[in-house]
Amino acid sequence: MPQTLAEKVWERHVVHRADGEPDxxxxxxxxxxxxxxxxxxESLRMHGRGVRRPDLTVATMDHNVPTxxxxxxxxVSARQMQALQANADEFGVTLYxxxxxxxxxxxxIGPEMGYTQPGMTxxxxxxxxxxHGAFGALAFGIGTSEVExxxxxxxxxxxxxxxxxxxxxxxxPDGVGAKDVILGIINRIGTGGGVGHVIExxxxxxxxxxxxxxxxxxxxxxxxxxxxxMVAPDDTTFAYVEGRPHAPVGAAWEAALDExxxxxxxxxxxxxxxxxxxxxxxxxxxxxxxxxxxxxxxDQQVPEPASFDEPSTRDAAVxxxxxxxxxxxxxxxxxxxxxxxxxxxxxxxIEDLRVAAEIVRGRTVADGLRALVVPxxxxxxxxxxxxxLDRVFSEAGFDWxxxxxxxxxxxxxxxxxxxxxSASTSNRNFEGRQxxxxxxxxxxPAVAAATAIAGRFTTPKDLP
Amino acid sequence: MRPIGxxxxxxxxxxxxxxxxxxxxxxxxxxxxxxxGFGPFLFDEWRKDPGFVLNDPRYEGASxxxxxxxxxxxxxxxxxxxxxEDYGFEAVVAPSFADIFRNNCFKIGxxxxxxxxxxxxTLMDAVLDDPATRIxxxxxDRVVRAPGLDESFEMDEFTHRRLLEGLDDIGLSLRNxxxxxxxxxxxxxxxxxx
Numbered sequence: 223m224p225q226t227l228a229e230k231v232w233e234r235h236v237v238h239r240a241d242g243e244p245d246x247x248x249x250x251x252x253x254x255x256x257x258x259x260x261x262x263x264e265s266l267r268m269h270g271r272g273v274r275r276p277d278l279t280v281a282t283m284d285h286n287v288p289t290x291x292x293x294x295x296x297x298v299s300a301r302q303m304q305a306l307q308a309n310a311d312e313f314g315v316t317l318y319x320x321x322x323x324x325x326x327x328x329x330x331i332g333p334e335m336g337y338t339q340p341g342m343t344x345x346x347x348x349x350x351x352x353x354h355g356a357f358g359a360l361a362f363g364i365g366t367s368e369v370e371x372x373x374x375x376x377x378x379x380x381x382x383x384x385x386x387x388x389x390x391x392x393x394x395p396d397g398v399g400a401k402d403v404i405l406g407i408i409n410r411i412g413t414g415g416g417v418g419h420v421i422e423x424x425x426x427x428x429x430x431x432x433x434x435x436x437x438x439x440x441x442x443x444x445x446x447x448x449x450x451x452m453v454a455p456d457d458t459t460f461a462y463v464e465g466r467p468h469a470p471v472g473a474a475w476e477a478a479l480d481e482x483x484x485x486x487x488x489x490x491x492x493x494x495x496x497x498x499x500x501x502x503x504x505x506x507x508x509x510x511x512x513x514x515x516x517x518x519x520x521d522q523q524v525p526e527p528a529s530f531d532e533p534s535t536r537d538a539a540v541x542x543x544x545x546x547x548x549x550x551x552x553x554x555x556x557x558x559x560x561x562x563x564x565x566x567x568x569x570x571x572i573e574d575l576r577v578a579a580e581i582v583r584g585r586t587v588a589d590g591l592r593a594l595v596v597p598x599x600x601x602x603x604x605x606x607x608x609x610x611l612d613r614v615f616s617e618a619g620f621d622w623x624x625x626x627x628x629x630x631x632x633x634x635x636x637x638x639x640x641x642x643x644s645a646s647t648s649n650r651n652f653e654g655r656q657x658x659x660x661x662x663x664x665x666x667p668a669v670a671a672a673t674a675i676a677g678r679f680t681t682p683k684d685l686p
Numbered sequence: 687m688r689p690i691g692x693x694x695x696x697x698x699x700x701x702x703x704x705x706x707x708x709x710x711x712x713x714x715x716x717x718x719x720x721x722x723g724f725g726p727f728l729f730d731e732w733r734k735d736p737g738f739v740l741n742d743p744r745y746e747g748a749s750x751x752x753x754x755x756x757x758x759x760x761x762x763x764x765x766x767x768x769x770x771e772d773y774g775f776e777a778v779v780a781p782s783f784a785d786i787f788r789n790n791c792f793k794i795g796x797x798x799x800x801x802x803x804x805x806x807x808t809l810m811d812a813v814l815d816d817p818a819t820r821i822x823x824x825x826x827d828r829v830v831r832a833p834g835l836d837e838s839f840e841m842d843e844f845t846h847r848r849l850l851e852g853l854d855d856i857g858l859s860l861r862n863x864x865x866x867x868x869x870x871x872x873x874x875x876x877x878x879x880x
Contacts, residue, residue: 237862237866237869238862238865242843243844244844246859246865248866248869248870248873250877250878257717257763258716258762258763260719261719261720261764264719264721269856271856276880277879277880278879278880279880285713285716286717296717298717298718301719302717302719305719315880316880337878337880339878342877347762347764348761348762349760349761349762363762363786364762364786364789365762365763365764365767365786366790367764367790367793367794367855368789368790368793370856371855371856371859374856375856375866376866376870377859377862377866379858379859381842413704413756413759414704414756414759414782414784417756417782417783417785418785444760444786445760447756447759447784447785468878468879469878474875474876477876478876513706513759534702534703534754534755535703537703538702538703538704541702631708631761632712632713633714633717650706650760652706652708652760653708654708654709654712654731655708655713658731
């Protein structure tokens, strides 16, 4: 029977299967960060259990870390970071701590070090673990109890998932990138549209994307409620993985390639749900509300809540507009952010920074606007500095920072003040996500860069 | 985990859809390294509004939360169910839940009960109308009872038994230790390790 990519990876990791029970799946890679792991390690200690496979466990610090030079001044943050260091030492887990060359956002360092490979099962106590699905891995976020479960057993009981094909065919218009594709998909299927499903992104528009672009798309699968997002591995994938520190070499590389080439969904494989998107009709998206499905294209206006049929959607729109301080009918291009944030596990990779740097090169950030660029990892930062991108950003008036989650979530010093409005390349526009009372508009790196220059939402081609 | 049986009590009507885990417990409270003490920060921002339902004294002491569709979306933080549990909730009833949130609830024994939208609406209206309305979430029989409602909910046998008996999930998986070791012996050598 023809199988989908997700089914193949799943089937190849079943350790135990019994009627009426969830499958017990083996976990190839367990990524760990400081926020969702301390209680898991503590519970291991309480039960006298160890980490079964420290060699398949990789930890880093990202959520709490400051992105400026200097000590961690928040004592509670410091305590959480120290706890991870102590746990890694005690249980023999490899850790890339703050200040080390390997540190960065967990979903950026995994791929760049070659830990993330096709066909693997990857979990992390972080919902954006779906990012790694870009390589054709089955990767999903878990809670702290599950983190403990994986640490202790290297397995996880998992109820069968449904499959969904999201097919994006055609050429993306100029100025439309991966972020716009995924915002468009979420706008179409809704924040709960993917619940219970593993999405496979297919079609010529997906095939044409770089690994960075595919990671951006898979990253936000969770924003559609999906359990995971995947893209079939192809030559683009293999070229990205080859030569990375933890990638196979020599005969092992050839053996891996043979295996990886068997992964794409078989012809005729059936999906539980299918969605088709016309790439040629996509435009840059800007979110106007407080969930990632509440977005419009940049040429549109803030919607009128009465335009939504469903009462709960209408109520949510009314509440969102009140929180966002926006009037229905306001053209998106007239909205003026106070802050532009370029970063997060969605859009902080070298390609994102290159796109943004080309737009701001020789230009100046609008008066009074705060703009910051936060590379996803120390490696991305160094690469960008080698290419001179740091100078391009700095000369334009951007703040060039160290690696971390930064302003994607209010856990470190980079936050919005109450009422402040941002254009952000991150993934969530929830109330208070970037700081209490902060108002987030999700956009692509290209729109973020152009908006920083213009001082209002705009696209690169509309800059003078 | 402690075994769960029949939950009976009053309920809080949270008549909103898409309640994300950032609202349930904001990120600034995730810096704690302890497992307990999150209840005071439950719905922290919304509770600053005196009109928010959790501030209504008529709903004090409730053990069941009734909410709109797609409850618990967003971040995987288990701190969200921890906060709900610490506050005193034993069950959340909604038309649908986000996957990770639902998993996290099952792990700690907070019941995420999915009922059809119309039934959740009936419960919501009953509780809005009369905050003293008693609701029964009967786990052994897998049914929710309230005045004018007697509705079964779905729960697979494995999860049902685990919750009723309070079984340790890790212990259950480790019963398959021999199979785990056998699987490990077959893993290709080229897979990455730290």
